Amino acid sequence: xxxxxxxxxxxxxxxxxxxxxxxxxxxxxxxxxxxxxxxxxxxxxxxxxxxxxxxxxxxxxxxxxxxxxxxxxxxxxxxxxxxxxxxxxxxxxxxxxxxxxxxxxxxxxxxxxxxxxxxxxxxxxxxxxxxxxxxxxxxxxxxxxxxxxxxxxxxxxxxxxxxxxxxxxxxxxxxxxxxxxxxxxxxxxxxxxxxxxxxxxxxxxxxxxxxxxxxxxxxxxxxxxxx
Numbered sequence: 001x002x003x004x005x006x007x008x009x010x011x012x013x014x015x016x017x018x019x020x021x022x023x024x025x026x027x028x029x030x031x032x033x034x035x036x037x038x039x040x041x042x043x044x045x046x047x048x049x050x051x052x053x054x055x056x057x058x059x060x061x062x063x064x065x066x067x068x069x070x071x072x073x074x075x076x077x078x079x080x081x082x083x084x085x086x087x088x089x090x091x092x093x094x095x096x097x098x099x100x101x102x103x104x105x106x107x108x109x110x111x112x113x114x115x116x117x118x119x120x121x122x123x124x125x126x127x128x129x130x131x132x133x134x135x136x137x138x139x140x141x142x143x144x145x146x147x148x149x150x151x152x153x154x155x156x157x158x159x160x161x162x163x164x165x166x167x168x169x170x171x172x173x174x175x176x177x178x179x180x181x182x183x184x185x186x187x188x189x190x191x192x193x194x195x196x197x198x199x200x201x202x203x204x205x206x207x208x209x210x211x212x213x214x215x216x217x218x219x220x221x222x223x224x225x226x227x
Contacts, residue, residue: 005210008075009033010059010113011082013040016132016176016205019198020079023206032072034059035082059109066116074120077209080110080131083150088143102146107153114161122166128212129171131158137173138220155220162218170214175222176205 007024011017012033021044025031034057035041044054055068059082083106086098110131121127136144137151158173165171180195205223212221 005029005076006073007031007077007079008072008117009079009081010057010110011035012044012054013037015081016179016198016201017079017081019202020081020206020209023202027206030073032075034068059112060104062112065112069113069116069120072117072120074124074127075117076127077212078113078117078121078127078129079209080113080129082109082113083132085147086144090143091145094146099146099149102150103153106147106150107157110154111157114157118161118165121169125166125168127169128214129158129161129169130174130209130212131172132176133158133173133220134175135178135222137175159218159220165217168214170212170217172212172216172218173220174209174212175220177201177223 005024007029009017009020009024009031010033012021013035014037017033017035018040021031021033030053032053033044034055036056036058038056041054041056055071057064057068059065084101086094086102089098091099114129114131118129121129131154133154134147134151135141136148137155140148155173158171161171178195179201180197201223208223
C-alpha cells in the first residue's frame with residue numbers, strides 16, 4: 001500500500017479530472033475536488049469517502065473558491081485541470097467574449113485556485129502543484145488564439161511561482177497530451193477518436209503525476225504515454 005496523499009483536483013466532473021479522481025481514490029489516496037456540474041458532484045458524493053470532499057464550484061467565483069479552499073486540508077498534490085477551449089476561429093473573427101472567456105477561465109480561474117490553496121501548502125512547507133497546460137502553451141496553432149494565449153500565460157505563471165515558493169515544493173506546468181475528451185470531441189469531431197480515452201491515459205498519467213516533486217520545480221513537462 002502506498003503512502004496516502006491528500007490530492008485536490010479541479011474540473012472533476014469529466015475527462016481527465018474525473019479519470020484522475022477515480023484512479024487516485026481507487027489506490028487509497030484522499031481526493032477532494034470541484035466542478036460546476038451539480039449532477040456529477042452528487043454522484044461523486046455517493047462514492048466511498050467523505051461526501052464533503054466534492055463541491056459544486058465555478059473557479060471564477062473568487063469568494064466561493066476561497067471558502068472551498070478553507071474547507072480543505074493543505075494538499076500534497078494540487079492538480080489544476082479545469083479549462084475551456086473555444087471553437088476553431090481565426091483571431092480577427094473571434095468574438096471578444098469568446099477570447100475573454102479563455103483568459104477568464106483558464107488563467108484567472110486557475111489563479112483564483114492557486115491564490116486560495118497555495119498559502120496552506122506553503123505554511124506546511126511541502127506539496128506539488130501541477131497546472132495542466134498544453135502544447136498550445138509552448139507554440140502557436142491556427143484558429144485557437146485565445147486558447148494558446150491562455151496556455152502560454154499559465155506556463156509563465158507557473159515558472160514565476162516556481163521561483164517564489166519555498167525549497168522542497170514544486171509548481172510544474174504540465175502538458176497531459178492529446179486525449180479523447182468531450183472537449184476534444186467537440187473541437188476535432190470524429191478525428192478525436194484516434195487519441196486515447198481518459199481511462200487509458202490515466203494508467204500512464206497517474207503514476208507520472210505521483211512521481212513529480214521538487215526536482216521538477218519550474219520545468220515544463222509533457223506526459224509520454226506508455227512511459
